[in-house]
Amino acid sequence: MSGLPIYEVIRRDLLSQIRDGVLRTGDRLPSEPELAAQFGVSRMTVRQAIDQLVIDHVVVRRRGSGTYVTSAPRYRRLNRLAPFRDEIGVGDADVRTEIRERRELVAPPDVAERLLLKEGQKVVRLVRLRTVDGEPAALQESWVPYALAPNLAREDLVEGSLYRTLSERWGVAVKWAEQQISAAAATEEQASLLGVPMGGPLMTIVRLTFSGAESPVELAHSWTRPEYPLLTRLDA
Amino acid sequence: MSGLPIYEVIRRDLLSQIRDGVLRTGDRLPSEPELAAQFGVSRMTVRQAIDQLVIDHVVVRRRGSGTYVTSAPRYRRLNRLAPFRDEIGVGDADVRTEIRERRELVAPPDVAERLLLKEGQKVVRLVRLRTVDGEPAALQESWVPYALAPNLAREDLVEGSLYRTLSERWGVAVKWAEQQISAAAATEEQASLLGVPMGGPLMTIVRLTFSGAESPVELAHSWTRPEYPLLTRLDA
DNA sequence: GAGTGGTCTAGACCACATG
């Protein structure tokens, strides 16, 4: 059963009403006092639920008017860690993962440093090629501390997802990440794997993922074809 | 004076204490009841102030322990609209703006569409080259509806900043933006302006900036040298 | 066990948008 705070229950209820089409784009939510009455809670608790939806841009508040369901679902899942399928924004296309390499090795110095490992400690290196409808879309190289997921190099991934695997097999939940986004020219190997001309432009991301406040879980480099831009939303 | 809500005053006070080094990285803030007493407000109001600092990753809360100043100032200003200097993350380097073009014209169809303009309506096109310590770093092409800022093509920008100019001259405050980030090969013109090889990789951003909920203020394309990566932070 | 943040209540007054 629950254990969930009430505002979280309310948040999920509202979210599922939106996802299920009970509340549609542009619709006004019931007013805060109204929701408070419906759920039998105080208005501050309702506000707490709505606060979360506002942070995720699912709804917007308009003072004096009401709270409305946001128009653009494509901007909802951004600035958040998300499964590759959502990140690349291809909707219901056929997304597959092809593992090109998976092995244990002693961490190279630069990798060890960013993962806060000591010299000589091992890591698992994982290289995945992601395809969309059969066409290569992105290449991902991940480094995970061996101590965190000892059998990672010998086990299959849960649905191609490293984060799901870490969570379900080793109870390591990813909490946040920092990213550096840039561009680079495709190397010969990248070009052939991704089906782009050698020297052609690729989006690059270097990501360091954390579980707790200070413990890195994964260092990842990725190269993505430029026709899959990253969508972001910025607030003032 | 003010008109500012109390929690905003408290937020700014705490922020300036952190910026000024009164509260340093890793320090614990006074407890919420303590702050409430200091500022003579209720605890919920203090929490509202701290909520904002948490969203911006300036502090973290630890249940049962306290609220602490975050370690990494470099991840604070992200996922937010920020001046070019902050966005490119060069600290106190010498950032300059060179205007390469500034003129009024009838909006091209694709620009008109994204700015929600009718056929035949005018826009101001602004092309800026940004340099860091004298070296070219980024090229920015902006399209602004003529009706929004009639004299933009004939007036100087406030410190090279389009957003500051729009705000100070025409009272148009930028509220949020959506971005598409990708990569592209430098054209011959871009290559010569940015000092990179023709065909070399550049980070590209297409940004649509809004003032109110539905009114676009600017469509911008930018090309940035890859040695200035974009920093982002993602939450789970 | 004392202190912290997490949650929640049942009110209140205000500024603002809309009919």
Add this chain to the structure above:
DNA sequence: ATGTGGTCTAGACCACTCA
């Protein structure tokens, strides 16, 4: 004029951390 969200109060109990 009415209803909306924005702000704020003065409490309360809880789960958790840490000495």
